[in-house]
Amino acid sequence: MDTWLEVTLPVPADRLDAVCDTLAANGMTGLVVEEEGDFLRFLEQNRQYWDYVDEGLAQRMKGASRVKFYVPDSEEGQKQLRRYLAGLEEYEPQTASLREEDWATSWQKYYQPIPVGKRLYIVPDWMRGQSVPGGRTPLYLNPGLTFGTGSHPTTQLCLELLEEVLRPGDRVLDLGCGSGILAIAALSLGAARAVGVDIDPKAADVAFENAALNGIGPDRLSVYAGDVLHDKKLAAKLEPGQNRVVLANIVADVIIPLSAKAGEFMAADGVFLTSGVIDGRQEEVKAALEQNGFVVARHLERNGWHAFLGRHV
Numbered sequence: 001m002d003t004w005l006e007v008t009l010p011v012p013a014d015r016l017d018a019v020c021d022t023l024a025a026n027g028m029t030g031l032v033v034e035e036e037g038d039f040l041r042f043l044e045q046n047r048q049y050w051d052y053v054d055e056g057l058a059q060r061m062k063g064a065s066r067v068k069f070y071v072p073d074s075e076e077g078q079k080q081l082r083r084y085l086a087g088l089e090e091y092e093p094q095t096a097s098l099r100e101e102d103w104a105t106s107w108q109k110y111y112q113p114i115p116v117g118k119r120l121y122i123v124p125d126w127m128r129g130q131s132v133p134g135g136r137t138p139l140y141l142n143p144g145l146t147f148g149t150g151s152h153p154t155t156q157l158c159l160e161l162l163e164e165v166l167r168p169g170d171r172v173l174d175l176g177c178g179s180g181i182l183a184i185a186a187l188s189l190g191a192a193r194a195v196g197v198d199i200d201p202k203a204a205d206v207a208f209e210n211a212a213l214n215g216i217g218p219d220r221l222s223v224y225a226g227d228v229l230h231d232k233k234l235a236a237k238l239e240p241g242q243n244r245v246v247l248a249n250i251v252a253d254v255i256i257p258l259s260a261k262a263g264e265f266m267a268a269d270g271v272f273l274t275s276g277v278i279d280g281r282q283e284e285v286k287a288a289l290e291q292n293g294f295v296v297a298r299h300l301e302r303n304g305w306h307a308f309l310g311r312h313v
Contacts, residue, residue: 004077004098004099005071005081005096005097005098006096006098007071007081009088011065011066019067020033021278021304023085024152024278025278026084027083032068033065034065034067116160117160119135119163123139124141124142125140126142139181141213153304153305154249155182155249156302157302158247161273161298165309166190167190169190170245171192171194171239171243171245172186172244173194173196173265174197175250176198177207178206178207179206180206180210183195183223184214184221191245196223197225198225201225204225208221224237229258229261235261239265241265241266242265244266244270245271245273246262246266246271247273248262248276249273251277252284255277259272259294260292262294263293270312272294272312275308276305277308279305286308294311295311296309
């Protein structure tokens, strides 16, 4: 049975955004944020289960916030933890070991349906059956052990650009697919086929599970594990020259070298959608795109995150 470390960082409310941005820039985008309001709502909703309410505890939580994320409870997980916390040494992490099933259940209370762009409506699978707003396509997800729920600005920006450029019957390649949300969204919006790749070997199982929740099978979605930058055999499986849309919602340090390879995978009229670029790195990414033969047709920004739509010249 796999076990996971739940890592909690107590953070002053006025430093919350900065800490989240640093964690995301270090590669950890699966964050849970708990603020004072969340705590007070929890107390109110569960008041019937308490013999008394500790008003002193409520007072101590005033203005407080916490950031949580999860890593494997292993030597490799400790290496990941050190990487994610680089630059955040002033905060003392609190850790707790969780079994895999407890890990998954602990996330569910944080998810609510999310409208994205003009057409998508992201719904946790345990909320299936609730009404979907008119004109929107539901996208059912169970994040499992890999992240990508649609709540982060980087994912939303990428989905919005995808809506703009996708044509019925397109082939789509998602580099760094995670939970599969971008590839599954493309298929739900009319793409004919999608291929995903991720360095996390668990990503394929999670992506296929999420695809099945949306009635999508392996005849339309393929997912591979590996590093496309260094594995030529893997790169050959990603249908080079056939994908009209190539996606990379990762981080600037990966997007920059990927921009030199993305063109290999694209059809003649293809587009390259990139997101996950933190404020301060956008000019580097834009320059890399242009140096590798792309014209930047769109540049979106939200809450300090940037996304680009590049057209191959």
